[in-house]
Amino acid sequence: MTITEEAPQHLAQVGALIRGARQHQGLTQAQLADRLGTSQSAVHRIEQGAQNISLDMLARVSDALAADIVTIGAPKHAHLRVTGGQTLSGAIRVNSSKNAAVALLCASLLNRGRTTLRDVARIVEVDRILTVLRSIGVSTSWSPNGRDLVIVRPAHLDLDAIDADTARRTRSIIMFLGPLLGLEDTFALPYAGGCDLGTRTVDPHMSALRHFGLEVTATSGNYDGTVDRTRGDITVVLTERGDTVTENALMAAALHDGATTIRNASPNYMVQDLCFFLELLGVRIEGIGTTTLTVHGVQEIDTDVEYAVSEDPVEAMSLLTAGVVTGSEITVQRTPIEFMEIELTTLSEMGLRYSLSDEYVARNGRTRLVDITVHPSELVAPRGTIHPMPFPGLNIDNLPFFAVIAACATGSTLIHDWVYDGRAIHLTDLTRLGANVRLLDSHRLDVTGPTRWSGAEVSCPPALRPAVVILLGMLAAKGTSVLRNVDIIARGYEDLAARLRELGAQIETFRD
Ligand SMILES: CC(=O)N[C@H]1[C@@H](OP(=O)(O)OP(=O)(O)OC[C@H]2O[C@@H](n3ccc(=O)[nH]c3=O)[C@H](O)[C@@H]2O)O[C@H](CO)[C@@H](O)[C@@H]1O
Numbered sequence: 001m002t003i004t005e006e007a008p009q010h011l012a013q014v015g016a017l018i019r020g021a022r023q024h025q026g027l028t029q030a031q032l033a034d035r036l037g038t039s040q041s042a043v044h045r046i047e048q049g050a051q052n053i054s055l056d057m058l059a060r061v062s063d064a065l066a067a068d069i070v071t072i073g074a075p076k077h078a079h080l081r082v083t084g085g086q087t088l089s090g091a092i093r094v095n096s097s098k099n100a101a102v103a104l105l106c107a108s109l110l111n112r113g114r115t116t117l118r119d120v121a122r123i124v125e126v127d128r129i130l131t132v133l134r135s136i137g138v139s140t141s142w143s144p145n146g147r148d149l150v151i152v153r154p155a156h157l158d159l160d161a162i163d164a165d166t167a168r169r170t171r172s173i174i175m176f177l178g179p180l181l182g183l184e185d186t187f188a189l190p191y192a193g194g195c196d197l198g199t200r201t202v203d204p205h206m207s208a209l210r211h212f213g214l215e216v217t218a219t220s221g222n223y224d225g226t227v228d229r230t231r232g233d234i235t236v237v238l239t240e241r242g243d244t245v246t247e248n249a250l251m252a253a254a255l256h257d258g259a260t261t262i263r264n265a266s267p268n269y270m271v272q273d274l275c276f277f278l279e280l281l282g283v284r285i286e287g288i289g290t291t292t293l294t295v296h297g298v299q300e301i302d303t304d305v306e307y308a309v310s311e312d313p314v315e316a317m318s319l320l321t322a323g324v325v326t327g328s329e330i331t332v333q334r335t336p337i338e339f340m341e342i343e344l345t346t347l348s349e350m351g352l353r354y355s356l357s358d359e360y361v362a363r364n365g366r367t368r369l370v371d372i373t374v375h376p377s378e379l380v381a382p383r384g385t386i387h388p389m390p391f392p393g394l395n396i397d398n399l400p401f402f403a404v405i406a407a408c409a410t411g412s413t414l415i416h417d418w419v420y421d422g423r424a425i426h427l428t429d430l431t432r433l434g435a436n437v438r439l440l441d442s443h444r445l446d447v448t449g450p451t452r453w454s455g456a457e458v459s460c461p462p463a464l465r466p467a468v469v470i471l472l473g474m475l476a477a478k479g480t481s482v483l484r485n486v487d488i489i490a491r492g493y494e495d496l497a498a499r500l501r502e503l504g505a506q507i508e509t510f511r512d
């Protein structure tokens with residue numbers, strides 16, 4: 001909340017903000033009171049708006065909850081000051097994935113029972129979907145340890161009350177379509193937004209969901225959906241092997257009266273997580289991990305279920321890159337190996353030395369994990385182009401990390417991002433740190449290394465992965481760098497700077 005001079009101070013509103021921030025941290029009133037050195041009843045009164053709260057107390061609450069409850073004037077952005085060129089060491093654990101978490105949150109709408117999602121990463125993208133879910137009446141609460149989420153859908157969703165501003169800040173809101181078409185006859189959903197990666201079509205979603213009877217017209221700012229539900233066995237052929245479109249079709253199929261065969265389905269990690277979760281909800285799915293899925297829909301889902309979100313291959317790639325570009329030996333624990341094999345093989349061909357632990361099973365009981373130790377290595381440019389493909393190819397979200405790795409390798413590397421119109425351009429910010437990165441066209445980069453890195457001040461790109469790539473370049477660059485306006489990193493990474501610090505990185509967060 002921002003207070004300008006004219007704005008009235010509103011105790012109840014401040015109280016509600018404090019309650020929200022406390023619940024977000026997974027704290028009870030008693031635990032917050034403990035941190036503040038006050039009583040639980042005082043915290044209760046503050047949250048009710050029934051007690052005058054001094055500026056001093058507000059500052060203490062902000063500290064205790066690690067959140068700015070109230071700021072005066074314009075909002076403050078976070079920046080990072082990096083002293084690069086340090087060798088990192090130690091081990092770091094991969095968190096659960098953003099992309100599975102958002103799909104599972106949307107899928108929780110299918111369930112009338114209690115959904116418990118374990119090990120959910122504390123990231124802004126999750127918060128955005130939670131805010132939207134709460135706005136339509138879904139109850140969501142974090143466990144006291146702040147890692148698990150309990151979600152309960154009401155009998156009737158209040159879709160008119162949807163928080164449209166928050167919804168429009170994420171593309172994942174598009175995944176409300178699949179569950180909603182099984183629950184509502186008409187609804188309006190705000191347009192999907194997200195990072196600046198160029199145009200991303202929603203047409204494949206609309207044509208897939210039409211098979212289930214959904215018709216969507218785009219009005220000013222909204223998708224207006226009307227549903228004339230179909231019955232019986234259907235086959236949906238996806239025009240693109242996209243992740244979220246496959247997830248939308250899966251969620252629509254879960255409540256479809258009949259069997260749905262989805263062809264050209266994405267078998268990617270987040271889709272597999274969603275399939276495992278739907279199975280726990282009683283939906284039978286054949287072909288998990290392949291491009292043909294057959295889903296046996298059920299009439300109603302009303303079950304108390306627990307599912308542990310699996311580990312994020314993109315975070316694994318990000319952390320591994322930190323070790324590679326700083327020439328360090330670090331261990332990236334809990335890497336979902338099935339989704340990193342092409343990346344590791346490509347890196348091996350570039351001369352990276354690494355070792356793998358024995359495999360073990362993730363908490364979801366399905367995903368195979370390993371610990372990867374990277375060793376300092378002399379890198380050379382690969383012979384062929386580095387390009388992404390739908391799984392089991394090289395993950396498009398892992399591609400940007402190859403730009404900073406290629407800058408450390410001897411020779412020229414061609415990186416071809418055929419997927420996004422506007423992601424490669426953000427990677428040219430590496431030139432600010434001394435890298436030789438040439439944009440051949442909006443999809444292709446030529447990177448020539450090795451780089452004599454030097455520290456610089458750079459404005460954070462408005463796209464998640466490129467932002468982290470620039471940060472990793474700064475870790476490689478001797479001297480001081482500043483990355484300005486890094487808020488976007490929290491969309492997909494929990495406490496990234498703090499976790500890199502634990503490996504020995506010198507990164508300091510500061511605000512204007
Ligand atoms: C929440 C989530 O899970 N997000 C992921 C998901 O987004 P999502 O599933 O929304 O990805 P999009 O549908 O936007 O696909 C990305 C781009 O690839 C194009 N395309 C995709 C598949 C295909 O077979 N042909 C094709 O041309 C699309 O037209 C689009 O321009 O998948 C993307 C691509 O893996 C990832 O970057 C995102 O992190």
Ligand SMILES: C=C(OP(=O)(O)O)C(=O)O
Binds near residue numbers: 171194
């Ligand atoms: C592009 C990404 O995700 P989203 O689909 O959430 O924009 C990403 O994770 O890099």
